[in-house]
Amino acid sequence: MSELSIPDTKVPASSEAEFLRRVRADLDRSCSALDGQTLSRLNRIRHAALERKAQPRRAPVLLPFGGLVTAVVLVFAVMLNEPTQVPDALPSGAEQLEYLDLLSSTEDLDFYEELEFYQWLADSSI
Amino acid sequence: MTSAILTLAVARDDAQAMHGYDGDHAAERRESKVLQRQLGLGNFLAGVERRAYRMARIATGNQEEALDIVQDAMLKLVEKYGDKPESELGPLFFRILQSRIRDWYRRSTVRNRFRSWLGMADEEDDEDALQLVADPAGKTPEELLALQGSMGALEDALAKLPLRQQQVFLLRAWEGLDVKQTAQVMGCAEGSVKTHYSRALATLRERLGDHYL
Numbered sequence: 001m002s003e004l005s006i007p008d009t010k011v012p013a014s015s016e017a018e019f020l021r022r023v024r025a026d027l028d029r030s031c032s033a034l035d036g037q038t039l040s041r042l043n044r045i046r047h048a049a050l051e052r053k054a055q056p057r058r059a060p061v062l063l064p065f066g067g068l069v070t071a072v073v074l075v076f077a078v079m080l081n082e083p084t085q086v087p088d089a090l091p092s093g094a095e096q097l098e099y100l101d102l103l104s105s106t107e108d109l110d111f112y113e114e115l116e117f118y119q120w121l122a123d124s125s126i
Numbered sequence: 127m128t129s130a131i132l133t134l135a136v137a138r139d140d141a142q143a144m145h146g147y148d149g150d151h152a153a154e155r156r157e158s159k160v161l162q163r164q165l166g167l168g169n170f171l172a173g174v175e176r177r178a179y180r181m182a183r184i185a186t187g188n189q190e191e192a193l194d195i196v197q198d199a200m201l202k203l204v205e206k207y208g209d210k211p212e213s214e215l216g217p218l219f220f221r222i223l224q225s226r227i228r229d230w231y232r233r234s235t236v237r238n239r240f241r242s243w244l245g246m247a248d249e250e251d252d253e254d255a256l257q258l259v260a261d262p263a264g265k266t267p268e269e270l271l272a273l274q275g276s277m278g279a280l281e282d283a284l285a286k287l288p289l290r291q292q293q294v295f296l297l298r299a300w301e302g303l304d305v306k307q308t309a310q311v312m313g314c315a316e317g318s319v320k321t322h323y324s325r326a327l328a329t330l331r332e333r334l335g336d337h338y339l
Contacts (some may be wrong), residue, residue, distance in 0.1 A: 019331055020299050026277045029302050031176040033277075040177045041193055049200040050168050053208045 166212040171200055174216070178223055181296050184284050185227045186234075195230060199223040220301065221311045224293060231289055283333040287326055294319055295326035 034042075111118070175196065182192035199222045207218045284292055290312070297311060298319070299301045308323075309316045 016327070016331075019334075021326075022276075023280060023330070024300055026280050027177075027180065027296075030281070031180055034179070036177060038179065038193070039176075040188065042179060042196065045193065045197045045200060046168070046171045046175055047196075049171065049204045050164070050200065053164060053167065053204045076226050 132136075133200055163209065163211075167204065167215070170212055170215045170219075171203075174219060175200075177300065178219070181223065181293065182227060184281060184296070185289060186230055187285060191230060195223065195226045198226050200213050209225065217303070217307050217311055218302075220303070221298060221313075224311055226295075227289070227293065279334055280330075283330050286333075287329060290314075290318075291322045291326035291329070294322040295330070299327075 105112075178196050178199065179192055183189065186192050186195070199219060201218050202222045203215065205214065210218065257308040262268075284295070287295070294308055294312060297308045303311060305316050305319050305323075308319045312319065
């Protein structure tokens with residue numbers, strides 16, 4: 001701490017320049033007088049920042065892919081959110097009965113999904 | 127510093143390994159340039175960290191907040207502007223630092239307003255007294271007394287200034303930035319810088335008269 005000297009408070013600060021010189025000197029001295037704990041923390045902070053810089057940056061490489069993925073997701077979101085077409089008319093009475101059969105039936109759902117196949121099978125066996 | 131150099135050297139070796147370093151002079155020159163830039167960045171941060179901390183400490187009046195602000199400013203500088211030449215780093219760093227100080231100021235203003243509405247006491251903000259005790263190593267009692275006398279008065283006077291005046295004064299008078307650079311760093315007009323600076327100077331001269339005469 002050889003740079004630390006007692007401020008000469010007896011000399012009048014007659015000019016602005018002299019006043020500023022003293023302010024700067026005091027501020028510089030306050031930096032020199034920082035305690036060991038604070039200096040150690042500042043040191044660690046600096047090293048952490050530099051280490052981050054030293055790490056290879058991968059983000060720019062992945063950025064275009066990220067943009068592509070976002071675009072695809074957006075397209076799908078828009079497609080899936082398209083308003084479904086409202087039927088022009090309500091189902092007729094016969095159709096309603098069919099739907100009721102479907103809902104009340106104990107058959108497995110797969111059966112109805114393959115219904116056309118079973119109908120073809122029944123027709124061809126005749 | 128040694129560990130920083132080692133870190134950078136390891137980074138250089140990694141970069142060399144990644145790029146299939148085969149002794150090519152162009153690649154060698156490029157790597158050397160990167161290494162020099164990183165060393166320059168390290169030197170810049172080492173040279174500025176204490177002043178940055180003091181500025182943030184005077185603005186916040188709190189050691190932890192000041193260290194957080196310096197940390198954020200360093201990380202942002204390294205991430206965003208780490209490839210800039212060393213000569214450009216100063217204004218960029220102080221611009222980030224000022225932005226962080228203003229963010230802190232806004233947050234603390236809102237927090238204090240809420241606390242005052244809720245009638246909460248601010249005993250949680252009280253600092254650990256041990257944190258405020260300076261390391262007395264290497265200083266005589268006379269030196270400490272003199273330092274605490276003038277520096278304490280200066281810090282007190284600076285802390286009582288409005289934030290903009292305080293930071294403009296520190297940037298102009300201590301960091302040596304000119305009006306234009308200060309305006310860029312503070313994000314305000316050059317006329318505002320001149321006004322803040324002259325008001326801060328007049329107030330400080332008035333308040334510090336007893337200590338500086």
